Amino acid sequence: MNETVVCVVGNVATQPVYREPASGPSVRFRLAVTSRYWDREKSAWTDGHTNFFTVWANRQLAVNVVASVEVGQPVVVQGRLKVRTEVRDGQQQWASADIDAMTIGHDLTRGTAAFVRAAKPEAQPAVTRPEPNWETPRPADAPAAEGQEKSQQAQEPAMVT
Known part of the structure; x- marks a missing residue:
C-alpha cells in the first residue's frame, strides 16, 4: 500500500487533547512548521x-505524548500524511x-531531554504446564511404557544394506 510518510520538525501549537x-x-x-531561509538583502x-x-497519536504513543509534550516545545514527528478537504455546493x-x-x-538541536522508559503494560499470565514428577525415577531395567516403545521404534532409521 502506498502511503506518504513525512518527517516534520516544528513547535507544538496547542495543548495535546487526550x-x-x-x-x-x-x-x-x-x-506549527515554519520554514526559514537566508535573506541576502538583509x-x-x-x-x-x-x-x-x-498530529494524531494512538495507543502507547498517545499516553507518552500526553505525559511528555507541552505547548511551545520543539518536536520531530514522523508519520503518514493525510490531506482532507470538505466540499459543499x-x-x-x-x-x-x-x-x-x-x-x-523532542528536537534535541534546540534543547535537552531526560528519557524515562515507560512501564510495560501488564502481560497476561502464561499458561503453566504441570511439572514432571522427578521423585520416582524409573529403574533402568524396567520396561518402557507400551506407547513409548512404539514411538521410539518409529523414530529409529531403517538400515539400508
Missing part, C-alpha cells in the same frame, strides 16, 4: 510561511493536513 475511547487511547495536537535568517498540521470550504504519527520526539 481521549480514551473503546478502541484505545488517542491524542491530538496542532504542530543578511539575516527570515521566517517563511507557517504550515499547521494536526461545488466549492472547496476547507482543507486539513493531518499526520497519523508513528514516532514523536
Whole structure:
C-alpha cells in the first residue's frame, strides 16, 4: 500500500487533547512548521510561511505524548500524511493536513531531554504446564511404557544394506 510518510520538525501549537475511547487511547495536537531561509538583502535568517498540521497519536504513543509534550516545545514527528478537504455546493470550504504519527520526539538541536522508559503494560499470565514428577525415577531395567516403545521404534532409521 502506498502511503506518504513525512518527517516534520516544528513547535507544538496547542495543548495535546487526550481521549480514551473503546478502541484505545488517542491524542491530538496542532504542530506549527515554519520554514526559514537566508535573506541576502538583509543578511539575516527570515521566517517563511507557517504550515499547521494536526498530529494524531494512538495507543502507547498517545499516553507518552500526553505525559511528555507541552505547548511551545520543539518536536520531530514522523508519520503518514493525510490531506482532507470538505466540499459543499461545488466549492472547496476547507482543507486539513493531518499526520497519523508513528514516532514523536523532542528536537534535541534546540534543547535537552531526560528519557524515562515507560512501564510495560501488564502481560497476561502464561499458561503453566504441570511439572514432571522427578521423585520416582524409573529403574533402568524396567520396561518402557507400551506407547513409548512404539514411538521410539518409529523414530529409529531403517538400515539400508
